[in-house]
Amino acid sequence: MGEILVGTSGFSFEDWVGRIYPEGLRKEEMLPYYERNLGFRILEVNYTYYGMPSFRTMASFMNRTSGDFSFVVKAYKGLTHERTNDAAMLCRRFKEGVEPLNGNLKALLFQFPYGFVPNDENVAYLHFLREQFTGYESVVEFRNVHWSHERYYELLKDLSFGYCVVDEPKLKGLLPFNPRLTSSTGYFRFHGRNPRWFREPVDIRYDYLYTKDELESFVEPIRDVAGRASKTFVFFNNCHEGKAARNALMMIELLKAH
16 A cells, blocks of 8 residues: 555645644744644645745745655646646746755646536646646646546546545535546545535635544545555645644544554
8 A cells, every 4th residue: 555645735824823833833833833743744735826836935845844744736826727828838937936845746736627627628738737747746636527527537547647536515516526546646635515615705615624424434435545556645625724734633543543
């Protein structure tokens, strides 16, 4: 079985202070605390969705963590949600920004919006991204249920893209939980099950705390995928008020117990 690493989607949240981080903890101390005090060994960097990764910031991340700490970096929204004719240039800048992570960069995550549906143009764009990021372990997260079809799992395999297995509200149009493996990397992302997903602001959309029973139901699928992967990442994106960190720590204990 390949290694399973559990972490959160982001770490620098003001509403974690007093809940996950101690009062008075400075922002520059959050990442070291995340690793050394909470015990996490991997982070999904999410700020890079809102702005291009900065060489200086990525170098700072490396300086504030140990050599055993790993990163996955989420793609900039200009490559997934707000695509332009400058995509090749953005790809180049993105690669330059993550360069300081070196071997500690374990994967890139390309999370597409609900409106990204299967058609010839979007399939061609997946081919384009694969060409631009040759040599990078990359994972694709879809939001639209129409990608949940065998032909698209085979497409990801052909392109050596990992498939992001999601748990999210059971709402029409969203993807179901479907533990698939399309590359050597297993990838799980837990968004919570807030039924007001389509009606809430983004920060409130992820306001959900999984129960122990709910998390236990995921242990077997995670271990099954990990048994066929070289490495498996499990990230919690229900970051509102620190719920992601609480659930991630619970999941680590559950995986140890099974």
